[in-house]
Amino acid sequence: MSTQNPTAVRVYLARVRSALADLPESEVEEILEDVRPHLAEMEAELGENPKVDALIERLGSPESYAAELRASGGYPPRPADAGDKTTVLKVKTGIGGARFAFWGLVFSVGGFALFGFAAAMLIRMGPLLGLLFIAPVLAISVIYVARRGVAPIAELPEVVKLREIATSFQANRNGKGLVYFRSLKPAWWVLCAAVLVVFGLLLVLRETGAVLLLPLMLLAAVAVAWAGPKLKGDRRLLWLAVPISAFVIGSMLGGAGAAVDLIAKRSYGGSSYNGYPPSSGDTYGNPQLMYGNQSVDNIYAFDAEGKPLTGIYLYDEEGRPLSTTRYACEKGTGEKRKIGDDNRYPRPQIERGVQDYDGNRDGYNGNRSYCQEKTEVPFSAAIPKGAPVPPSSSASPPSSSAAPPPSSSTQPPR
Structure with missing residues (x-):
């Protein structure tokens, strides 16, 4: 590009100079000297003999461009x-x-x-x-x-x-x-x-x-x-x-x-900070047992003849209790509430619903919530005939000496 600016650039700079006319002349010349190389690059991108409108489309109006120069240089706005x-x-x-x-x-x-x-x-x-x-x-x-x-x-x-x-x-x-x-x-x-x-x-x-x-x-x-x-x-x-x-x-x-x-x-x-295995929690952060990707709310145990066992305490291979949250019915409000954590199974099934004042379930007159704890096993188990027999049942009859009392960590079924 020659030292003489093309007509479009010269016209654009003239309008920029007019917008900066309230500033000292020496500072205006310094500002214009800084922007001339940028306008030269812009002229080269637009091709030969660009029009003023082409510059305005790329840079905005000369007045807005002058305002940006004021802002970048820390000069006050034009009065x-x-x-x-x-x-x-x-x-x-x-x-x-x-x-x-x-x-x-x-x-x-x-x-x-x-x-x-x-x-x-x-x-x-x-x-x-x-x-x-x-x-x-x-x-x-x-x-x-x-x-x-x-x-x-x-x-x-x-x-x-x-x-x-x-x-x-x-x-x-x-x-x-x-x-x-x-x-x-x-x-x-x-x-x-x-x-x-x-x-x-x-x-x-x-x-x-x-x-x-x-x-x-x-x-x-x-x-x-x-x-x-x-x-x-x-x-x-x-x-x-x-x-x-x-x-x-x-x-x-x-x-x-x-x-x-x-x-x-x-x-x-x-492992967790206290040495216990990591536990999964429900929506409220209470501990739960997991079987695969599904949570386990209750555990039922049966003997070899298919009879349900109660009062079973569960531990892992390192003797750590498999504790989960235990719930019960609150008598005053009929709501389900948390009463603590332990590893004793099975738990009572909590049944909740609404009833009227005559005790009819799902009634519509004077509805109130109810909560009921059910201790019966909800299903029966068919133990396979070929299931292994516990060693204690196939051993010789016990001697007359008394059996040792159970340890404090495992309580007998009730």
Whole structure:
């Protein structure tokens, strides 16, 4: 490109200069010198003899571009002309939309990070449905910045205050940390795209319904990889790249939490802190026995002749009691309540329902709940004829000496 700017770039710079006319001339020249290389690159991308409209489509209006230069350089907003009633009216009518667009972005960032964290922590697509409530807010914000640009947003008092805080922080820290993070931007956008693709594939492996979600994940990956590198030239893309980045950060934190939880479960999968085997719990965390993938609420034992045994105490091979929660009926309220944990079986069956005041079950006049404990065995067992006989029954008759008393850990059946 020659040292003389093409007509479109020269016209665009002239309008930018006019929008910065309230600043000292030396500072305006310094600002324009900084942006000329960027406009030269843009001109090269647009081809030969680009029109001003093409530059405006890529960068926004020269006035909004000048406002972004003010914001990035820490300059105050352009003072409004007190005599120009049209300008004052536009500012008053546009500030509501600008504020909605800004806080819509903030709200979307928080929501995307939160739901991304929850979905990755659970490895479920259910939490991602919450994004449906955020999408309309973000869509309205995107439509605003696409039409009006970011200049009205840059002039909001809260945005100016945040920019001052960021400038002060950068000055106090000498900007080293910020410069370092800025240097990582190209790699960050690639990482975001990779995380989105991997997360989508994990959801598909976990839930078949996530196949419908995978195209959206791929689309988001392409969008962030495309929009990220162009943020410097078009700040409107912040409303696309920043929420996706927040989602990636939240999902990465959630994935880390899920990994820590999985490692902890595997580390303590064989034993618990007190030396007892790990127990499965019901909805309220009470201990339960498991047979395969099903919980066992009660255990019935029978002798070789098929007679039920009562008062049986269960232990594992290391002498540890197989205790579960025991329930009983509360007489005052007729409710089922927990009375403790032990390893004695079988337990009474708890039957609950409603009855009327005459005692009729499932009545409709004056219904009240009832609770009943049933101790009978609900089924009979047919012991196979070829079942092995316990050694005690096939041994010689016992001697006249008294048998040793049972140990304290095992009580005789009652």
